[in-house]
Amino acid sequence: MDLLQTKGIEKQFLGVKALKGVDFAVKAGEIHALMGENGAGKSTLIKIITGVYPASAGSVYFNGKECKFRSPLDAEHAGISTVYQEVNLLPDLSVAENICIGREPRTKLGFIDKKERKVQARKALARLDIDINVGENLSSYSIAIQQLVAIARALDVDCKLLILDEPTSSLDENEVKELFKVMKKLREEGMAIIFITHFLDQVYEVSDRITILRDGQLVGSYEAKDLPRIEMVAKMIGKTPDEINQMQAGIVKNTKFGDTVYEAKGIGRVGTISPVDVSIREGEQLGLAGLLGSGRSEIAQIIFGVDPHDSGTMTMCGKSVNFNSPQKAVKAKIALIAEDRKVTGIIPDLTIRENIMLALQASKGIWKTMTLKQQEEMAEKYIKLLRIKTPSGEQLIKHLSGGNQQKVLIARWLATNPKLLILDEPTRGIDVGAKAEIEALTQQLCGEGMAVIFISSELEEVVRDCDRVIVLRDRKKVGEVAGSDISLKNVMKLIAG
Amino acid sequence: MNKSSNKFRHLVWPLVSLALLLLFNAIFTDNFFKIEIKKQDSAQAVQAPSGTVESPQPGTSWITPENYESVNDSVEAAANAATEEAGAAAQTVQDSAGQQAAPGKKDGKGVSIFGYYLYGTPIDILNQGSKVMVLAIGMTLVIATGGIDISVGAVMAIAGAIAALLISMLDAGTCIGAGMGPSVYWIIPVLAALVLTTLAGFWNGMLVAGFGIQPMVATLVLMVAGRGVAQLITDGQIITFDNPGLVFLCNGHALFLPFSVWIVVAMYVIFGLLTRKTAFGLFIESVGNNERASRYAGIEARRIKWLTYVICGFCAGMAGLLAASNIKCADSNNAGLNLELDAILATVIGGTSMAGGRFFLSGSLVGAILIQTLTTTMYMKNVSPAIVAVPKAMVVIIVCLLQSPVFRAKVLSIFASKAAKGGVQ
Ligand SMILES: Nc1ncnc2c1ncn2[C@@H]1O[C@H](COP(=O)(O)OP(=O)(O)O)[C@@H](O)[C@H]1O
Ligand SMILES: [Mg+2]
Numbered sequence: 060m061d062l063l064q065t066k067g068i069e070k071q072f073l074g075v076k077a078l079k080g081v082d083f084a085v086k087a088g089e090i091h092a093l094m095g096e097n098g099a100g101k102s103t104l105i106k107i108i109t110g111v112y113p114a115s116a117g118s119v120y121f122n123g124k125e126c127k128f129r130s131p132l133d134a135e136h137a138g139i140s141t142v143y144q145e146v147n148l149l150p151d152l153s154v155a156e157n158i159c160i161g162r163e164p165r166t167k168l169g170f171i172d173k174k175e176r177k178v179q180a181r182k183a184l185a186r187l188d189i190d191i192n193v194g195e196n197l198s199s200y201s202i203a204i205q206q207l208v209a210i211a212r213a214l215d216v217d218c219k220l221l222i223l224d225e226p227t228s229s230l231d232e233n234e235v236k237e238l239f240k241v242m243k244k245l246r247e248e249g250m251a252i253i254f255i256t257h258f259l260d261q262v263y264e265v266s267d268r269i270t271i272l273r274d275g276q277l278v279g280s281y282e283a284k285d286l287p288r289i290e291m292v293a294k295m296i297g298k299t300p301d302e303i304n305q306m307q308a309g310i311v312k313n314t315k316f317g318d319t320v321y322e323a324k325g326i327g328r329v330g331t332i333s334p335v336d337v338s339i340r341e342g343e344q345l346g347l348a349g350l351l352g353s354g355r356s357e358i359a360q361i362i363f364g365v366d367p368h369d370s371g372t373m374t375m376c377g378k379s380v381n382f383n384s385p386q387k388a389v390k391a392k393i394a395l396i397a398e399d400r401k402v403t404g405i406i407p408d409l410t411i412r413e414n415i416m417l418a419l420q421a422s423k424g425i426w427k428t429m430t431l432k433q434q435e436e437m438a439e440k441y442i443k444l445l446r447i448k449t450p451s452g453e454q455l456i457k458h459l460s461g462g463n464q465q466k467v468l469i470a471r472w473l474a475t476n477p478k479l480l481i482l483d484e485p486t487r488g489i490d491v492g493a494k495a496e497i498e499a500l501t502q503q504l505c506g507e508g509m510a511v512i513f514i515s516s517e518l519e520e521v522v523r524d525c526d527r528v529i530v531l532r533d534r535k536k537v538g539e540v541a542g543s544d545i546s547l548k549n550v551m552k553l554i555a556g
Numbered sequence: 557m558n559k560s561s562n563k564f565r566h567l568v569w570p571l572v573s574l575a576l577l578l579l580f581n582a583i584f585t586d587n588f589f590k591i592e593i594k595k596q597d598s599a600q601a602v603q604a605p606s607g608t609v610e611s612p613q614p615g616t617s618w619i620t621p622e623n624y625e626s627v628n629d630s631v632e633a634a635a636n637a638a639t640e641e642a643g644a645a646a647q648t649v650q651d652s653a654g655q656q657a658a659p660g661k662k663d664g665k666g667v668s669i670f671g672y673y674l675y676g677t678p679i680d681i682l683n684q685g686s687k688v689m690v691l692a693i694g695m696t697l698v699i700a701t702g703g704i705d706i707s708v709g710a711v712m713a714i715a716g717a718i719a720a721l722l723i724s725m726l727d728a729g730t731c732i733g734a735g736m737g738p739s740v741y742w743i744i745p746v747l748a749a750l751v752l753t754t755l756a757g758f759w760n761g762m763l764v765a766g767f768g769i770q771p772m773v774a775t776l777v778l779m780v781a782g783r784g785v786a787q788l789i790t791d792g793q794i795i796t797f798d799n800p801g802l803v804f805l806c807n808g809h810a811l812f813l814p815f816s817v818w819i820v821v822a823m824y825v826i827f828g829l830l831t832r833k834t835a836f837g838l839f840i841e842s843v844g845n846n847e848r849a850s851r852y853a854g855i856e857a858r859r860i861k862w863l864t865y866v867i868c869g870f871c872a873g874m875a876g877l878l879a880a881s882n883i884k885c886a887d888s889n890n891a892g893l894n895l896e897l898d899a900i901l902a903t904v905i906g907g908t909s910m911a912g913g914r915f916f917l918s919g920s921l922v923g924a925i926l927i928q929t930l931t932t933t934m935y936m937k938n939v940s941p942a943i944v945a946v947p948k949a950m951v952v953i954i955v956c957l958l959q960s961p962v963f964r965a966k967v968l969s970i971f972a973s974k975a976a977k978g979g980v981q
Pocket of ligand 1: 102
């Protein structure tokens with residue numbers, strides 16, 4: 060019998076029908092992958108199952124009974140534990156407080172037992188092989204650790220169904236392995252797990268069955284072993300396997316480089332990154348490779364003036380510059396699409412149009428405004444160009460799915476017509492289709508003479524797209540490869556040291 | 557969704573509440589809506605309003621701590637009396653002229669440009685509410701950046717103090733500019749007060765945006781110290797004045813309406829244009845919604861925040877001038893007392909979130925009118941000033957709840973399920 064079943068789930072948002080009658084079933088003791096492009100409705104389906112939103116139509120059965128959870132806590136009491144895509148933890152509380160929130164251990168007098176809480180938190184983290192100080196504030200840890208804490212919190216709940224919505228998007232390989240070990244163990248114990256990810260390898264590594272959504276509709280449910288990878292991708296994006304092969308082959312590297320756009324000599328910042336040289340020419344795509352925390356993002360932040368450098372010099376188009384704030388970098392026609400979309404990217408309560416025009420307007424200042432018509436045309440243009448899935452530019456950006464938010468941010472910076480575009484993990488947490496689009500876009504921009512710095516954890520992407528790769532380890536530059544020397548093997552060798 | 561309905565959605569509930577309140581008054585308060593057109597006789601028009609509390613001789617006077625008590629009482633009484641008197645709008649100019657001794661009373665001798673003006677409770681509400689309406693502009697912008705300014709009441713006192721001090725010096729001829737004559741030189745204290753309070757706002761902005769101190773704490777400094785500064789300026793005394801220009805601000809009439817109403821209109825037009833016809837408003841909302849991302853987008857977040865505090869100081873200065881003009885004296889202890897709360901409430905009622913982000917100047921304006929209508933209503937119903945805060949708080953809570961979509965959905969679902977159950981039985 061199915062542990063969880065949904066029948067004809069529909070969800071209508073303002074202007075968008077996110078789900079159009081989805082039937083979905085999960086058995087006890089299986090790992091079930093839920094797949095689909097960005098905006099397919101995966102997160103929405105999860106949120107309806109766990110009571111974040113009410114469904115517009117349809118019903119949810121859990122354990123054979125029809126359920127209408129009114130809140131995630133309600134679902135948790137019934138035995139469904141969830142890690143949502145947007146990690147919803149409290150950064151200013153300690154790790155232990157975050158893990159035990161809502162079910163704190165009590166002393167006999169009814170006060171919170173702080174010692175016991177730390178013990179429980181440590182135990183929960185130990186399941187994932189993490190050993191950190193649980194008394195520290197959550198915000199003092201990296202996004203990866205925060206995500207692991209969220210997972211540990213979910214695992215700590217005694218539950219029959221565990222739901223993980225893109226839990227691995229910021230984890231490194233080892234952390235993912237550790238997570239998979241735990242997931243497999245839980246499966247042995249008879250727990251059902253719904254798993255959403257954009258990493259296709261991961262799907263095949265752990266899942267027993269795969270359900271695919273497209274545009275809010277169910278495409279089908281399949282045994283993982285009966286569904287070849289290329290066919291799964293084809294079903295996700297609604298194309299035939301042949302068309303996909305063509306898409307991937309379509310990436311052509313630009314080989315004509317112009318003058319040096321940006322050059323930095325020995326830029327560094329004490330405690331952040333040891334001095335490095337970075338230079339990039341027009342039309343060139345420079346990759347920064349290395350493990351998480353190796354100093355990739357830190358270089359981007361220094362170039363963009365978020366964390367000003369305290370050693371070295373830089374020149375932009377031959378002129379000596381010194382960025383100590385993003386404003387200056389923006390004026391010098393540098394753009395950064397930073398790693399943490401939610402914190403440093405989107406302005407959630409503004410519309411797509413406003414989010415797109417923001418950087419351009421900021422570089423123009425307060426007085427030089429664009430008419431509403433110009434703004435709308437600009438939004439319209441980028442919505443079409445980048446295929447942003449939205450009913451209109453007047454939709455609030457917070458209502459878009461992750462990949463579409465990412466596209467809006469790309470639009471924001473393309474609108475400023477930058478000379479140097481820095482992309483920090485632009486493909487994290489977005490689907491294959493959008494990924495291919497972004498890769499093709501950067502190539503096209505390089506062809507038009509833009510310089511692009513590309514940062515990604517996915518080495519295949521770096522190797523495939525970049526003309527030169529700087530490899531970092533332990534906040535130091537350990538090597539550089541260019542042209543035909545760029546291969547997965549060479550880069551990996553440098554990373555490993 | 558259609559755009560225009562979106563644009564005005566935040567106004568719906570405050571306006572509904574205001575309408576209900578007015579309806580209540582229409583039914584239970586006699587002559588509430590009675591508005592008369594009065595003619596100002598020209599002899600009085602140029603003459604300064606007379607009948608201020610204290611001094612038999614014209615000109616400013618200093619009140620020493622010994623006679624402070626009585627003045628203070630009459631000042632308080634004035635605020636209440638003004639609305640009560642206005643409520644009984646049947647009085648004519650001739651009746652009321654010269655009979656009332658309290659300052660700030662609508663004694664019908666305000667200066668009017670065209671000789672005609674409207675007179676009645678609704679008009680009086682607008683006049684009395686002008687201070688909070690002006691304050692609410694600055695407060696709305698500050699709150700939209702995710703901040704708050706609790707010093708505006710004290711800053712109002714500073715504005716009144718400096719204006720009164722300067723006008724008294726000018727009257728006495730001990731200040732440069734006295735040669736211009738009383739009909740012109742009142743502009744000096746007005747400008748000085750606005751400059752000084754704008755600097756006060758600059759100070760607040762420096763603490764918040766420059767040094768990164770929490771807004772509540774940063775503006776608490778001036779909230780506490782501001783009245784002390786005002787006391788220093790006036791040497792601990794209450795300075796009264798009767799300069800026609802200064803008195804005109806909150807007692808005069810122009811184009812049928814109290815002049816203060818036109819000040820409010822001008823301020824809203826200026827700041828409405830400044831925020832919506834430039835990118836300033838967008839940047840404020842962006843910074844209030846996600847400061848870090850705004851910085852990454854190239855917005856000078858600190859400068860934007862700083863600027864909102866400067867504007868807030870300027871608005872507080874204007875409100876302080878109105879308050880002083882209204883009662884024709886500068887009372888450092890009581891001018892603008894607790895008005896920061898009214899300004900914050902007006903902002904919140906108007907649909908601007910305390911968390912920052914989207915802001916609505918029009919909403920704040922309606923909010924301020926709502927609060928003043930409520931206050932006036934209660935005075936007219938003889939609710940003691942001591943307990944006025946209670947019903948006020950209740951109305952504020954109700955409007956804020958109505959503004960929340962979550963709350964409305966909850967209430968609706970309760971009604972829906974009741975109806976459904978009723979249907980089954
Ligand atoms: N709260 C919301 N309001 C309006 N639209 C939404 C909201 N949440 C999601 N959507 C829309 O519903 C669709 C599905 O989104 P989502 O479930 O997040 O996709 P996925 O998780 O598969 O990437 C998207 O088009 C998104 O823009
Ligand atoms: Mg999602």
